[in-house]
Amino acid sequence: MTHSNTLLKLRKNLESRTGKAIGDYNMIEDGDTILVCVSGGKDSYTLLAMLMALQQRAPVKFRLIAMNLDQKQPGFPADILPNYFASLGIEYRIIEADTYSIVKDKIPEGKTTCSLCSRLRRGIIYKTAKELGANKIALGHHRDDMVHTLFLNLLFGGKIKAMPPKLVTDDHAHIVIRPLAYCAESDIAKFARGMEFPIIPCNLCGSQENMQRQKIREMMEDWDRRFPGRTESVLTALQSVVPSHLADNKLFDFQNLTLDTPVEEGDIAFDSPEMPISGTFPISLSS
Numbered sequence: 001m002t003h004s005n006t007l008l009k010l011r012k013n014l015e016s017r018t019g020k021a022i023g024d025y026n027m028i029e030d031g032d033t034i035l036v037c038v039s040g041g042k043d044s045y046t047l048l049a050m051l052m053a054l055q056q057r058a059p060v061k062f063r064l065i066a067m068n069l070d071q072k073q074p075g076f077p078a079d080i081l082p083n084y085f086a087s088l089g090i091e092y093r094i095i096e097a098d099t100y101s102i103v104k105d106k107i108p109e110g111k112t113t114c115s116l117c118s119r120l121r122r123g124i125i126y127k128t129a130k131e132l133g134a135n136k137i138a139l140g141h142h143r144d145d146m147v148h149t150l151f152l153n154l155l156f157g158g159k160i161k162a163m164p165p166k167l168v169t170d171d172h173a174h175i176v177i178r179p180l181a182y183c184a185e186s187d188i189a190k191f192a193r194g195m196e197f198p199i200i201p202c203n204l205c206g207s208q209e210n211m212q213r214q215k216i217r218e219m220m221e222d223w224d225r226r227f228p229g230r231t232e233s234v235l236t237a238l239q240s241v242v243p244s245h246l247a248d249n250k251l252f253d254f255q256n257l258t259l260d261t262p263v264e265e266g267d268i269a270f271d272s273p274e275m276p277i278s279g280t281f282p283i284s285l286s287s
């Protein structure tokens with residue numbers, strides 16, 4: 001494995017972004033036991049590498065347990081992850097559960113199977129965390145996943161809702177954390193290539209990414225190509241919400257708005273934002 005300067009720089013950048021997200025959202029505390037979900041894809045390998053590196057120099061002590069769920073998909077190379085975990089010397093569990101057969105049995109041919117598959121997987125992960133005494137569960141979702149989820153909910157779900165960096169599970173038994181929340185997918189992909197992670201293909205089940213998510217991905221890739229920095233900007237927006245300039249009565253009391261109500265951004269929020277336009281803008285901004 002060659003650790004070129006570029007790869008080291010990339011690792012440093014990803015570690016610093018991961019450390020910042022962990023700090024900003026207080027994701028890890030002293031005494032935590034964290035179940036790290038590793039599927040064999042680039043994101044989860046990177047997640048594990050980041051958490052192991054940060055564990056070495058964190059001011060708090062925490063325990064990491066890597067976990068892989070063998071869903072019994074045809075052709076799943078069951079020896080890759082145990083060998084990889086063993087080579088790292090990390091504590092790990094491989095859980096075998098044939099969710100593949102359940103999904104194939106329940107979902108008609110040609111329909112996307114991901115939502116049932118994810119639900120089943122989630123249940124097994126939570127059960128494993130309980131059995132192992134893990135209070136936190138770390139997932140490998142990154143910045144682009146969060147931004148894409150926002151647009152999915154916005155454009156197809158009628159909701160301003162993304163994928164949070166930290167959340168409590170429905171049964172209030174665990175906290176789910178997403179330490180890669182500030183990491184760009186393209187950096188993770190470069191890092192995974194440089195590290196030569198033994199990637200397990202994610203399409204063994206034969207299912208395709210949901211069509212709407214595919215469209216959002218294409219849309220954001222197109223925007224980022226023509227106006228670089230847009231995905232980062234949307235992430236920043238998720239951290240800077242102005243409830244008085246939305247229209248949700250639950251977030252802001254429009255009913256009782258008076259001249260004395262404190263203003264957040266006032267009239268300046270109506271000004272057109274400055275945009276670094278370097279290409280042909282797809283819609284007219286002028287009124």
Ligand code: SF4
Pocket residue numbers: 113114115117118202203205206207208209
């Ligand atoms: S791609 Fe296959 S394994 Fe992945 S969530 Fe969808 S159905 Fe499950």
